Amino acid sequence: MNPSPGPDPADLAVQGAALIADGRPFEAIEVLRQAMAGGEPSAPDLLLRAYLASGSWRAVVDWLGPLVDDGHVRFAGRLGVALVELGERERAETVLRLAVESGDVPAANDLAILLRDEGRMVEAVNVLVEAAAAGDQLAAANVVALHLDAGDLAAAAAAAERYATERQPDTVLALAEVRAQQGRHGEAHDLYRRAGQLGALRAHTAYGQFLSGTGADPEAVEREFREAERLGEPGSAFALGRFLYDEGRFDEARSYLQMAADEGDRQAVEALAELDGVEADEY
Structure with missing residues (x-):
């Protein structure tokens, strides 16, 4: 048989x-x-x-490293991300620059984050400005985010006003974030809502966080986080989990925080540890 x-x-x-x-x-x-x-x-x-x-970064490197070494540069961007996660920053920078130079313009965003984390802000901004000029959909918004992270609101506002266009929804969201930091809350509300209508990547998560920070009705905040969850926005699991935790809805919060922790979100791990009364290293 x-x-x-x-x-x-x-x-x-x-x-x-x-x-x-x-x-x-x-x-x-x-x-x-x-x-x-x-x-x-x-x-x-x-x-x-x-x-x-x-997050099986070593497996990614073992798989893609030989391919990139053999000239298959279309894999360089993803290899660079894995190397960053493994802390192999020098090799990651080389590979990410190769990706950008080979036409993988979106890899400029990962390269800029690496440069920022090393304190090389001028280089990071220049990389993103070039990527924005080449038409990358996220680079312009990330220029604004870099300036906000550095605490330079004036530079962030100038960049946001320069790049904002409804053809790139994330630039509308970036301008909303600037207006929120400037205390121009009425404009920020309108821009957050418009960014959501246009489909900006994290529009509902960001709007929910803004509403929460301005003391809005918790029901309105939750609506935004639920919509972010429905759309699968990056970071939405942690945002909703943290909100539920802060509202004292611990049983509901746990599943979202666990989901975010499983995706590698360190803040979610810390929140779970806080929820269970243990050290984060125990997770």
């Missing part, structure tokens, strides 16, 4: 993709390894997505 055939590699790839979409990248990894072993053409890219989503 012939042994029964194993799972179809194409079906495994579909299953792996579904697990990634469902926020279960660790489970997806083994499924996609099987799909790749079975020769499924889509499996390598899906497996890379699973590694990235799960």
Whole structure:
């Protein structure tokens, strides 16, 4: 009797993709390894997505490093991100610069963050200005964010006013953040709402945080965080979890904080530790 055939590699790839979409990248990894072993053409890219989503940075480097070394520069940006996460900053900078120089303009945002974290603000801003001029959708907004992080509100305002355009919704959100810091709350409200209508990446999360900081009705704050969750905005799980925690709704908060912690959010880990009355190192 012939042994029964194993799972179809194409079906495994579909299953792996579904697990990634469902926020279960660790489970997806083994499924996609099987799909790749079975020769499924889509499996390598899906497996890379699973590694990235799960924070398996060493696996990413081991996979992509040889490819980039062999001239496959389209992987350089993702390799650079993994190297940053592993603390290999010098190599990360080299790889990210290679990515940008090879036409991966969005990698400029990761390079700028690396430069900022090393205190090289002028270089970071210059990298983003060049990326914005090349049409990157996030770089202009990130110029504003860099200036705000550095406490230079005047420079942030000048950049926000220069770049703001409804063709790039995140620049509208950046201008909202500046107006909020300037105390021009009426304008900020309008800009946050418009950024949300235009589809800015973190519009509802940022608006919820603004409303919370100005003492708005908690129901209005929660509506924004719930909408951010529905849209899958980056950081929305922690924002909603922190809000629920601060409202004393601990049981509801836990699942969101755990979700954010699983995605590598250190603030979420600290909030969970605070909730459980233990040290963050215990997680």
